[in-house]
Amino acid sequence: MRRKRKKLERGTLITIERNNTIAAEQFRSIRSNINFASVDRRLRSIVVTSSSAGDGKTMTATNLAIVFNQEGKKVLLVDADLRRPKVHHAFRLENHVGLSNYLIGQKALEDIIMRTYRPDLDLITSGIIPPNPAELLGSRQMSIFISQVMNLYDVVIFDTPPVLVVTDSTLIANQCDGTLLVVRAKKNEVKDVKKAKEQLSFAGANLIGAVFNGKKQLKKNLYYY
Ligand SMILES: Nc1ncnc2c1ncn2[C@@H]1O[C@H](COP(=O)(O)OP(=O)(O)O)[C@@H](O)[C@H]1O
Ligand SMILES: [Mg+2]
Numbered sequence: 001m002r003r004k005r006k007k008l009e010r011g012t013l014i015t016i017e018r019n020n021t022i023a024a025e026q027f028r029s030i031r032s033n034i035n036f037a038s039v040d041r042r043l044r045s046i047v048v049t050s051s052s053a054g055d056g057k058t059m060t061a062t063n064l065a066i067v068f069n070q071e072g073k074k075v076l077l078v079d080a081d082l083r084r085p086k087v088h089h090a091f092r093l094e095n096h097v098g099l100s101n102y103l104i105g106q107k108a109l110e111d112i113i114m115r116t117y118r119p120d121l122d123l124i125t126s127g128i129i130p131p132n133p134a135e136l137l138g139s140r141q142m143s144i145f146i147s148q149v150m151n152l153y154d155v156v157i158f159d160t161p162p163v164l165v166v167t168d169s170t171l172i173a174n175q176c177d178g179t180l181l182v183v184r185a186k187k188n189e190v191k192d193v194k195k196a197k198e199q200l201s202f203a204g205a206n207l208i209g210a211v212f213n214g215k216k217q218l219k220k221n222l223y224y225y
Pocket of ligand 1: 012050052053054055056057058059060086213214
């Protein structure tokens with residue numbers, strides 16, 4: 001258990017630990033694409049999702065938050081995967097209180113915002129695992145949360161659960177400026193990716209692109225289009 005967590009921590013922060021690799025460069029190019037795509041409509045709230053578990057959503061969301069922060073933006077990374085929260089591991093932070101505690105009215109916003117070791121890169125962990133994540137994420141309190149954090153940060157990135165497993169990500173995606181669909185090479189079936197795309201579009205999400213995550217060689221296989 002301990003070892004596994006250590007491995008994840010070491011592997012996830014590509015844009016910090018291996019900042020001069022192709023993988024890190026790919027994250028910067030995703031950032032440029034998002035910045036350029038924002039000419040007509042600023043893309044400040046971004047949902048990262050995928051069709052199934054283990055595709056690289058958390059890894060992508062975390063590194064995107066870092067590269068936006070590296071260009072000087074005030075960034076918030078939100079772990080909106082209330083079912084399998086993982087974002088805090090990468091930053092070696094605890095997940096005692098977080099989004100779910102806020103959504104049920106137990107904590108105020110300032111109580112759940114955590115500072116990371118990087119200035120202007122804050123984190124909100126998932127909080128206690130609730131019995132009704134979809135209900136919480138689809139609530140009016142969640143809409144209030146989104147508008148509150150958009151007033152405090154330049155960019156807010158949401159890590160979410162898989163689209164084909166639960167409705168959580170679509171509930172958030174339709175309230176955010178843009179959604180990125182992570183596609184894991186050789187793992188995701190085309191029909192599932194299509195289905196996820198359809199569900200997001202149907203829910204009113206603004207799909208801004210796909211991130212191809214290669215199986216072993218992330219460094220060569222992460223694209224944006
Ligand atoms: N391109 C990759 N190469 C190797 N390992 C990866 C790659 N992308 C993700 N991983 C690893 O795969 C696991 C699942 O990734 P994660 O981001 O947690 O997926 P998700 O959030 O979609 O469930 C993690 O251990 C992560 O470090
Ligand atoms: Mg995840």
